[in-house]
Structures are given as C-alpha cells and as structure tokens.
Amino acid sequence: xFEREHIEGTGLTADQLLPRVYGSPDLRQIDGVGxxxxxxxxxxxxxxxxxxxxxxxxxxxxxxxxxxTVDWGSNxxxxxxxxxxxxxxxxxxxxxxxxxxxxxxxxxSGQKVVQRVPTPGGALPAEPSxxxxxxxxxxxxxxxxxxxxxxxxxxxxxxTGSGIDVLTVDGVDYxxxxxxxxxxxxxxxxxxxxxxxxxxxxxxxxxxxxxxxxLDKIRRAGAVAMGMTPTPEAAERAVxxxxxxxxxxxxxxDIEVLMLSMGKPHPAMxxxxxxxxxxxxxxxxxxxxxxxxxxxxxxxxxxxxxxxxIVTFADDFGGELIVGxxxxxxxxxxxxxxxxxxxxxxxx
Amino acid sequence: xFEREHIEGTGLTADQLLPRVYGSPDLRQIDGVGxxxxxxxxxxxxxxxxxxxxxxxxxxxxxxxxxxTVDWGSNxxxxxxxxxxxxxxxxxxxxxxxxxxxxxxxxxSGQKVVQRVPTPGGALPAEPSxxxxxxxxxxxxxxxxxxxxxxxxxxxxxxTGSGIDVLTVDGVDYxxxxxxxxxxxxxxxxxxxxxxxxxxxxxxxxxxxxxxxxLDKIRRAGAVAMGMTPTPEAAERAVxxxxxxxxxxxxxxDIEVLMLSMGKPHPAMxxxxxxxxxxxxxxxxxxxxxxxxxxxxxxxxxxxxxxxxIVTFADDFGGELIVGxxxxxxxxxxxxxxxxxxxxxxxx
Numbered sequence: 001x002f003e004r005e006h007i008e009g010t011g012l013t014a015d016q017l018l019p020r021v022y023g024s025p026d027l028r029q030i031d032g033v034g035x036x037x038x039x040x041x042x043x044x045x046x047x048x049x050x051x052x053x054x055x056x057x058x059x060x061x062x063x064x065x066x067x068x069t070v071d072w073g074s075n076x077x078x079x080x081x082x083x084x085x086x087x088x089x090x091x092x093x094x095x096x097x098x099x100x101x102x103x104x105x106x107x108x109s110g111q112k113v114v115q116r117v118p119t120p121g122g123a124l125p126a127e128p129s130x131x132x133x134x135x136x137x138x139x140x141x142x143x144x145x146x147x148x149x150x151x152x153x154x155x156x157x158x159x160t161g162s163g164i165d166v167l168t169v170d171g172v173d174y175x176x177x178x179x180x181x182x183x184x185x186x187x188x189x190x191x192x193x194x195x196x197x198x199x200x201x202x203x204x205x206x207x208x209x210x211x212x213x214x215l216d217k218i219r220r221a222g223a224v225a226m227g228m229t230p231t232p233e234a235a236e237r238a239v240x241x242x243x244x245x246x247x248x249x250x251x252x253x254d255i256e257v258l259m260l261s262m263g264k265p266h267p268a269m270x271x272x273x274x275x276x277x278x279x280x281x282x283x284x285x286x287x288x289x290x291x292x293x294x295x296x297x298x299x300x301x302x303x304x305x306x307x308x309x310i311v312t313f314a315d316d317f318g319g320e321l322i323v324g325x326x327x328x329x330x331x332x333x334x335x336x337x338x339x340x341x342x343x344x345x346x347x348x
Numbered sequence: 349x350f351e352r353e354h355i356e357g358t359g360l361t362a363d364q365l366l367p368r369v370y371g372s373p374d375l376r377q378i379d380g381v382g383x384x385x386x387x388x389x390x391x392x393x394x395x396x397x398x399x400x401x402x403x404x405x406x407x408x409x410x411x412x413x414x415x416x417t418v419d420w421g422s423n424x425x426x427x428x429x430x431x432x433x434x435x436x437x438x439x440x441x442x443x444x445x446x447x448x449x450x451x452x453x454x455x456x457s458g459q460k461v462v463q464r465v466p467t468p469g470g471a472l473p474a475e476p477s478x479x480x481x482x483x484x485x486x487x488x489x490x491x492x493x494x495x496x497x498x499x500x501x502x503x504x505x506x507x508t509g510s511g512i513d514v515l516t517v518d519g520v521d522y523x524x525x526x527x528x529x530x531x532x533x534x535x536x537x538x539x540x541x542x543x544x545x546x547x548x549x550x551x552x553x554x555x556x557x558x559x560x561x562x563l564d565k566i567r568r569a570g571a572v573a574m575g576m577t578p579t580p581e582a583a584e585r586a587v588x589x590x591x592x593x594x595x596x597x598x599x600x601x602d603i604e605v606l607m608l609s610m611g612k613p614h615p616a617m618x619x620x621x622x623x624x625x626x627x628x629x630x631x632x633x634x635x636x637x638x639x640x641x642x643x644x645x646x647x648x649x650x651x652x653x654x655x656x657x658i659v660t661f662a663d664d665f666g667g668e669l670i671v672g673x674x675x676x677x678x679x680x681x682x683x684x685x686x687x688x689x690x691x692x693x694x695x696x
Contacts, residue, residue, distance in 0.1 A: 023484065023680075028387060031485045033681060035383055039376060127689065136371065137379045137688035332371075333381060335683035340485035341475065 004047040077271025081327035084115025116143035133308035139330035145322030159226035163285025177286040182275025184240040186222035204265040253304035268307040352395040425619025429675040432463025464491035481656040487678035493670030507574035511633025525634040530623025532588040534570035552613040601652035
C-alpha cells in the first residue's frame with residue numbers, strides 16, 4: 001500500500017518507482033520487496049478523497065517481475081479489500097460505533113466499492129479474528145460491496161434483455177443466462193454444462209476437463225450475444241467469465257457453483273464473478289435464480305465452491321444497492337523502503 | 349535481519365516468531381513477509397558482541413514455508429554478508445577512514461568471519477555502487493573473510509596430509525586433492541573429470557551430465573578418505589563438495605572452475621566452496637595450485653565460473669589469515685512487523 005503523496009514526494013512516477021522497490025526485473029525479485037509471483041507482486045496506491053461522496057480513491061498496480069513494467073489495466077478484488085482498512089488505521093475515516101463503512105473508488109475500473117469493517121465499541125479490534133477459507137492467520141473482516149454493479153460494461157444488467165438466451169454452438173442449442181455485473185458473465189446449469197447427475201465435489205474434476213473446449217465456445221458465443229465482440233474468435237480470454245450454477249445438495253449452502261478462470265476451474269470464486277452470480281440470483285428468470293430455493297434470494301447467500309462455502313451479500317446502502325463478499329485483511333508491516341537507482345538499461 | 353533483543357522483547361522464541369511473521373505454513377507465504385522460496389525465506393538474528401575480539405554475533409535461520417518450522421543446521425554465505433553492513437548502519441562499530449572491518453561470529457558453524465566494507469572519508473557511501481554478477485541493483489561491497497578456515501571439520505587443511513590422493517572407484521584410479529576449508533571439498537582436474545579438451549563454456553553442459561554418477565562416487569570416496577564417514581554410502585549429499593579446476597584459457601581469469609552442488613553444476617561458486625578452492629590454490633602440491641600460473645597464488649584470485657568471474661582473496665588480518673570473496677549488500681527497508689497469533693494447530 002502506497003500513499004499517493006509519498007510517491008509524488010520521491011520525484012518519480014509510480015511506473016519508475018514500483019519496479020525498483022519490488023526488485024524487478026528479476027525472476028526472483030530477490031533485491032526488493034516483491035514476492036516473485038503474480039499474486040505477490042501487486043501494489044495499491046491510495047489517497048483520501050476530496051469528494052463529499054467518497055472517502056478513499058485507490059488504484060491497483062500489477063508490478064512486472066521479469067520486466068521493468070507496471071500494468072494498470074484491471075482492478076484486483078483481494079487488493080481492494082485493503083483500502084478500507086488502511087483508511088481506518090490512518091484515521092482518514094471516522095470510526096462508527098458498531099460497523100464502519102468506507103466509501104472507496106477504484107480508478108482502474110471506475111467502480112465505487114463500499115467497504116464494511118466491524119468496529120465494535122467504535123474501535124478496530126486490537127487482534128483481528130476473522131478467518132476465511134484458504135488463509136492461515138486471522139484478519140479484520142472486510143465486506144466488499146460493489147455499488148450498483150449492473151451494466152458497467154454493456155450498460156445493462158441483462159445485456160440481451162432476457163434472463164435466458166439460447167446460444168447455438170456446433171449445431172447444438174445451449175440455454176444460458178448472460179449477466180453484466182462485477183464482470184460480464186455467461187452462466188449455465190450443470191445439465192447444460194454436461195455435468196448432469198454429478199455431485200458438486202466432482203464438477204472440477206475429470207468431467208469438466210473434456211468439456212472445457214465446448215464451454216469456451218459457449219463463453220465466446222455469449223460475448224457476441226451481449227455485443228462485446230463482433231465474432232467469437234475476437235473475444236478476450238479473461239472476459240466474459242463463465243460459471244455453472246445448480247441447486248444446493250444440502251442445508252449448508254444455498255447454491256452450488258463452479259467458475260472458470262482463464263479456461264480453467266477456479267478453486268473458489270473471483271470477487272467480480274461472485275458479484276455476477278449474486279446479481280443473477282436476485283434476478284428472476286435466470287439460471288441461478290431458478291437454482292436457489294424460494295426465499296433465499298435476498299441478504300446473505302452461501303455459494304458452495306470447490307474450496308468451500310463463500311458468502312456473498314446484497315444490501316441497501318443509503319438507497320444504493322451494494323453487492324459483494326466478505327474478505328479479510330490485516331496490516332503485515334509498516335515499512336520505509338529504500339529506492340535504488342534504476343538499472344542503466346531502464347534509466348529512461 | 350532481526351536484533352536478538354527485539355525478538356526477546358516479544359516474549360516468543362525465534363522458533364515461534366519467525367514462521368508467524370513469514371506467513372508459514374503456506375505454499376505462497378501470502379500472509380507474511382516470506383518470499384515462498386528457500387532463497388527468500390531466510391532470516392538473520394544478530395546482536396553486538398560483549399567479547400573484545402568480536403563486534404557482532406549472528407545466527408542464520410532457514411524459515412519453513414509449508415511447515416511451521418525453523419532450521420538452524422547451517423550458515424548461509426549470502427546472508428552472512430548482511431551482518432557487517434547492519435552493524436555499521438546501526439552504529440555498533442566505529443567507522444574507519446577508508447575501509448572498516450567488522451569482526452563477526454556465526455553461531456551455526458562456529459566460524460569467525462571478518463567483513464570488509466569500504467567507508468571512504470569515514471562514512472558509508474550514500475548511494476551504494478558495487479555490482480556483482482547476477483544482481484540487478486548495486487549494493488555496498490562486502491568482503492567476506494573466513495578467519496583461519498583450514499580444518500574446521502576434520503582438524504586439518506589437508507586431512508590426508510597429502511596434496512594429491514588417488515581414489516579408486518569401480519577399479520579406476522582418480523587423482524584428487526582433498527581440502528578442508530570453508531567446506532570439506534574434493535577437487536580434481538578437468539582431465540580426471542572426463543572433460544579433457546573441452547572449453548570451460550562447455551563444462552556445465554551435456555558433457556558433465558553423463559559424468560555426474562561417477563563424480564558422486566569419487567566425492568563419496570573422498571568423504572571416506574578424509575575420515576568423515578566409514579563408508580561411501582554414509583556420506584551426506586551436501587558435503588564434501590566436489591569441484592573441478594583447470595588452467596586459465598585467457599588473461600581475464602587465473603583459473604577455470606566448476607563446482608557441483610547437491611549433485612548438479614552450480615551456476616557460480618558457493619562461498620564456502622570458494623574458500624576451499626582458494627586455500628587449495630595457496631597450498632603447494634594440490635590440483636588448483638598446479639592449475640594457476642606461478643605468481644598468481646596470493647592476493648586476489650579470479651575464478652571463471654559458468655556465471656562469470658568471481659574474485660576471491662586471501663589476506664592477513666591482524667596476524668590471522670582471512671580467505672573469502674566479495675559480495676554486495678544493501679538495506680531494502682526498515683520495517684515494523686505485526687505478529688499474528690499462532691494458528692491453532694501450532695499454538696504449542
């Protein structure tokens with residue numbers, strides 16, 4: 001986490017500064033604080049907002065590892081969950097008595113994100129205690145609420161105007177739901193995906209491997225149907241996303257899901273994909289809405305993913321809809337970094 | 349780098365503390381400052397020495413990644429090169445006018461290491477400018493001198509009493525030098541290693557691959573010859589080390605070398621292995637001594653390794669012999685770490 005005024009104080013741009021302090025270009029980033037994987041070579045640059053409707057403005061940076069580069073093209077859900085806590089710890093936001101909301105704005109995606117942090121008695125707990133699947137140490141609970149997320153890419157939550165569209169691939173018809181929220185997504189039932197009769201535990205296994213090729217064709221046909229690309233071939237690899245949603249197998253979940261990410265089963269759910277799934281559950285006539293039991297379409301929703309249950313929420317925040325999921329965050333360290341000169345070949 | 353009194357101030361042992369702040373146990377150490385590879389999950393614990401002959405006492409810790417463990421079994425050469433600079437930056441040692449020597453002691457190996465840091469005008473350069481092969485950013489030059497390194501494992505620099513021993517493996521005789529300095533090592537000529545006539549650039553290529561099996565047998569026979577193990581099978585994988593040394597091909601080097609590490613060609617030279625090679629060059633009758641030109645056996649020695657030229661030195665320091673190589677080091681950051689509670693299953 002870097003405060004924008006600290007970067008400006010160095011006289012360097014973030015494009016110049018971040019690779020130097022992360023130890024790039026180096027396969028191992030051994031001469032810097034980067035972690036030498038795409039997950040651990042990330043930065044957030046943030047500042048208090050002058051706008052009365054916002055508390056914090058933040059920008060996500062993907063710092064190159066073997067290249068002296070910074071990529072500004074997308075937001076990162078997990079990194080987003082640090083901006084609210086940072087603002088609270090720095091005193092940029094007044095703490096409320098039970099729960100404090102921090103209104104943040106991500107510049108990469110143009111998305112407003114309201115962050116809900118428990119502050120019992122008007123203070124952050126001295127020792128954070130929230131745990132989510134896949135983490136080793138507890139953190140502060142951070143509810144990450146995407147404000148009014150429908151239609152940010154195409155202009156409409158249901159870009160085709162319909163809860164179900166039939167896409168034809170290689171002469172076969174596939175009924176799907178096309179939803180634009182968080183990320184534009186194509187969602188189908190386990191039957192349509194060719195997983196009929198399989199328990200959820202086997203969705204991400206061998207059965208899906210032989211379906212990946214046709215599922216990608218369906219995904220690309222969805223990109224055309226929602227007007228994102230003129231041809232299936234022109235669709236990007238990362239978006240639209242593709243998800244599978246079916247009825248819950250037991251009382252521990254409200255819905256069973258599997259999402260694909262870059263052509264492979266995702267171990268859990270990307271935050272953006274979880275927003276699309278939640279908005280679809282809330283929208284009559286879609287595949288996820290048909291999959292959940294009646295009465296389970298508001299408030300908290302429990303999605304069973306390969307990694308375990310992920311809970312999402314849809315709430316009212318001052319008259320606006322916020323949709324998202326809970327993450328955890330904690331401050332690992334406060335640090336002063338020493339900036340080396342640029343390597344000669346990157347000095348420009 | 350951790351100061352011992354700071355660790356003691358936490359009320360935790362280093363075995364309890366280090367995995368928590370490094371984010372272990374986790375394949376990616378994403379919830380801590382560890383870098384999730386063996387090279388980037390290391391720590392040094394140090395303190396000023398009360399002994400008049402020493403300035404700093406330091407201990408190397410290999411912090412587990414997927415395990416909640418700390419291994420204290422060995423020293424690390426590259427980490428050693430940070431102890432002298434840390435002491436200078438913290439004011440534990442008075443700066444001398446041109447070069448400052450920091451007398452350090454490593455507790456893992458029982459080895460005294462004198463560290464020579466350039467301090468022109470009685471100060472550390474504001475911007476470090478030394479570069480060694482394989483680094484991206486410049487650091488402070490640190491000469492790492494192992495004090496009186498001969499015989500630390502077996503009691504004698506030449507454990508067999510001879511500069512050349514003939515080891516018999518599978519009925520074939522191999523003349524080698526057996527040297528105990530830095531690490532116990534078995535050193536042979538390129539001809540003995542089966543690399544006769546090959547240029548140095550090809551030593552680490554396909555030619556060596558088919559020799560690795562017999563070279564490991566020679567290494568194990570050397571372990572028996574120097575009394576480290578009763579049988580070849582009982583020899584450890586890491587020690588003794590095995591090196592190949594031959595005459596320089598041009599004026600840029602004094603000697604051509606290749607060292608094996610854990611059964612594979614090392615890209616450069618481990619610091620401990622470079623101490624063994626240098627002591628062998630200084631000792632009449634050994635393979636490396638025969639390989640260098642007359643008059644090249646004192647002061648700085650230039651070893652050609654696969655990664656480039658590595659310069660070692662053998663100097664007098666207050667009547668004691670110090671042998672070693674130059675490294676670089678710089679402070680990346682000053683940080684305050686926040687310590688999470690132990691995960692439940694590791695709380696004991």
